[in-house]
Amino acid sequence: MRLSIDAMGGDRGPAAVVAGMARSARKNPDIDFILHGPAEELGRLVARRKQLADRVEIRDASDVVTMEDKPSQVVRHGKETSMWSALDAVRAGDAEVCVSCGNTGALMALSMMRLRKLPGVNRPAIAVLWPSRNPQGFNVMLDVGADIRADEKDLLQYALMGASYARNGMGLERPRIGLLNVGTEEHKGRSELKAAHELISEAAQNANFDFVGFVEGGDIPGERCDVIVTDGFTGNVALKTGEGTASLIGDFLREAFKFSPLSRFAAVLALTSLRRLQKRIDPRRVNGGVFLGLNGPVVKSHGSADAMGVSAAIKLAYQLAASGFQGKIAARVASAVSLAQDAAERGTGNV
Amino acid sequence: MRLSIDAMGGDRGPAAVVAGMARSARKNPDIDFILHGPAEELGRLVARRKQLADRVEIRDASDVVTMEDKPSQVVRHGKETSMWSALDAVRAGDAEVCVSCGNTGALMALSMMRLRKLPGVNRPAIAVLWPSRNPQGFNVMLDVGADIRADEKDLLQYALMGASYARNGMGLERPRIGLLNVGTEEHKGRSELKAAHELISEAAQNANFDFVGFVEGGDIPGERCDVIVTDGFTGNVALKTGEGTASLIGDFLREAFKFSPLSRFAAVLALTSLRRLQKRIDPRRVNGGVFLGLNGPVVKSHGSADAMGVSAAIKLAYQLAASGFQGKIAARVASAVSLAQDAAERGTGNV
Numbered sequence: 001m002r003l004s005i006d007a008m009g010g011d012r013g014p015a016a017v018v019a020g021m022a023r024s025a026r027k028n029p030d031i032d033f034i035l036h037g038p039a040e041e042l043g044r045l046v047a048r049r050k051q052l053a054d055r056v057e058i059r060d061a062s063d064v065v066t067m068e069d070k071p072s073q074v075v076r077h078g079k080e081t082s083m084w085s086a087l088d089a090v091r092a093g094d095a096e097v098c099v100s101c102g103n104t105g106a107l108m109a110l111s112m113m114r115l116r117k118l119p120g121v122n123r124p125a126i127a128v129l130w131p132s133r134n135p136q137g138f139n140v141m142l143d144v145g146a147d148i149r150a151d152e153k154d155l156l157q158y159a160l161m162g163a164s165y166a167r168n169g170m171g172l173e174r175p176r177i178g179l180l181n182v183g184t185e186e187h188k189g190r191s192e193l194k195a196a197h198e199l200i201s202e203a204a205q206n207a208n209f210d211f212v213g214f215v216e217g218g219d220i221p222g223e224r225c226d227v228i229v230t231d232g233f234t235g236n237v238a239l240k241t242g243e244g245t246a247s248l249i250g251d252f253l254r255e256a257f258k259f260s261p262l263s264r265f266a267a268v269l270a271l272t273s274l275r276r277l278q279k280r281i282d283p284r285r286v287n288g289g290v291f292l293g294l295n296g297p298v299v300k301s302h303g304s305a306d307a308m309g310v311s312a313a314i315k316l317a318y319q320l321a322a323s324g325f326q327g328k329i330a331a332r333v334a335s336a337v338s339l340a341q342d343a344a345e346r347g348t349g350n351v
Numbered sequence: 352m353r354l355s356i357d358a359m360g361g362d363r364g365p366a367a368v369v370a371g372m373a374r375s376a377r378k379n380p381d382i383d384f385i386l387h388g389p390a391e392e393l394g395r396l397v398a399r400r401k402q403l404a405d406r407v408e409i410r411d412a413s414d415v416v417t418m419e420d421k422p423s424q425v426v427r428h429g430k431e432t433s434m435w436s437a438l439d440a441v442r443a444g445d446a447e448v449c450v451s452c453g454n455t456g457a458l459m460a461l462s463m464m465r466l467r468k469l470p471g472v473n474r475p476a477i478a479v480l481w482p483s484r485n486p487q488g489f490n491v492m493l494d495v496g497a498d499i500r501a502d503e504k505d506l507l508q509y510a511l512m513g514a515s516y517a518r519n520g521m522g523l524e525r526p527r528i529g530l531l532n533v534g535t536e537e538h539k540g541r542s543e544l545k546a547a548h549e550l551i552s553e554a555a556q557n558a559n560f561d562f563v564g565f566v567e568g569g570d571i572p573g574e575r576c577d578v579i580v581t582d583g584f585t586g587n588v589a590l591k592t593g594e595g596t597a598s599l600i601g602d603f604l605r606e607a608f609k610f611s612p613l614s615r616f617a618a619v620l621a622l623t624s625l626r627r628l629q630k631r632i633d634p635r636r637v638n639g640g641v642f643l644g645l646n647g648p649v650v651k652s653h654g655s656a657d658a659m660g661v662s663a664a665i666k667l668a669y670q671l672a673a674s675g676f677q678g679k680i681a682a683r684v685a686s687a688v689s690l691a692q693d694a695a696e697r698g699t700g701n702v
Contacts, residue, residue, distance in 0.1 A: 104534075131599065132599070133599065133602070145533055145534070148533060148541060180588060182496055182499060182583070182584055182587040182588065183455075183496070183587065183591075190499060190584070216587075216588070216591050217587065217588040217589065217590065217591025217592035217593075217594075217595060218591040218592070218594060218595035218598075219595070220592050220595060220596075221592075221595045221596055221598075221599040222595060222599075230588075232533070233533055233541070233585070234584070234585055234588050236533040236534065236567075236568065237531060237533065237567070237568040237581075237585050237588065237589055238568065238588055238589060238592040239568065240534075240567050240568025240569040241568035241569070241571050241572075241589040241592050241593050241596075242568075242592050242593065242595075242596045243568075243569060244568060244569035244570070244571060244572045244573060244593075245571075245572055245592075245593045245596045245597055246596055246600060247569075247572075248482065248483070248484065248572040248573075249597060249600050251484070253604075260623075272611075272613070
């Protein structure tokens, strides 16, 4: 199994990426890497890690996509970047999945250009895993920011792609899908959500998932469903609000335990418990947004990911490749396209 | 100072409301109450609390708005309900603020009908306080669900009303306002957000607040701004996502400390620290969404509020009344209306 890794563009530079690869290589003997970036620098970094010996092919790329670069510029002038090279390895079939810590907007724009959208997909989506009360420990939410708009057909495709992801990434045979909305009856008024509710209901039988209907923000970490479907604007706000809240509580917790000598003593005794908690909510453990709806999966790691975060993104990429996810999602979307078109046409006829 | 309290419609019934009133009455000798609901039952509940002696006027209302009632029905047929009676006491000038634990949609619809919107306000908003890293401990977010739509002029009014609330409710002389958006440049594309950015920028000087521009979900509990402005759909999802995440972490924390006998022992020692944490993130302490943009403030308490939650909502209502908030916000919005209209007209001219 070969993964294509963009070494550049993350906040911690290529050293953190190579450290993450070494961590993954130690745990999993089945992974090989194609690594993209300035060959000389990468060669030195890789040579220092004996776990990586004979498992890394380096492809030289002199240019780097920065966090400030505009996606449109990268698409036009980014041919020499490590990000472009990393995507092209998947395009050429040399690697199964691409992993990058770089600029999200640029990565999405380049992915759409180099890998192309799956037939029948209008808008690709970014899916993330979210700690939850469900037995699998995580829920899937999409879209979290590939596109700020989504009409009812896009939302249906998100449901289909999210169900496929939950089935292959989390082993849920019949995932439960929820459509994000606000609470009161009176507010269930956005027309595209009503239309999407109908389309997803109709698709549920054939597509082998359960549709639980509208869900609320509180259900994102909840147990009512496994997959939360929403537009990229709302999903992005929800993701960052959740991360911000978790980080705030973490800081408050630390402050609470630093308050007095006694509480500092209690903290020492409570250390194992606190570590157990941290492990469950540590965002590095579930690092990686997956771009769905393209010819080839792309895993976007957090820009600030350290070795542990990069390794988690690599693990996710490996799992997706090992499950044969790409072929399954393509088949699922293709078979659903005609279904969706039928439904949409019928829907229009009814109104 | 007289507050108008709807005794009915909350999940825990009138006993929790009266217990909350007693709690507030004990702490604050300046509050009197007008209490609305079935007179006989309420009379018995009040008689049991000696703190409430001679401080409560009961107004009989035989009917109750339930959580299932549709707002439109309540507006047409709700004349005998305790909610209607509670709002009419503010309308008649008998009380300064109305507090209710009832159905949010019905309370907003009835409030708009009985109290009417402030001149110049198109859509009223619900504002909540959110635990944050700022020195005042909380940020204001609005709208969290009065209306799912908001155009640029509505967002400007939310900014003005939110600034007024932060000034009078939290004592911030020059609040910092942020407009909620998603991260990457490419996504800053919703046209109403761009237009609102311009309108709020222009209003900042005259309205005595600082505009920090676009903020992200992570800034809602952060320290970049004091007031977060957004539409009711996004605000509602963010609020519930944050609450859900906090509740999930709380449960994980409890589980972590129940894991082994040693961790249970550590928990006992850590109790004070954990209580200190809980106090900072306990949603009951900041219970109360405030309806802004009406002739008379309305405080919406959580439907599930217990005595402590009801008491927090009463405290908030008292603070708003004591600060002369209503007069100030009316003046602020009125003076801004012409400003906004000018700006909007200029804006249209420019495009």
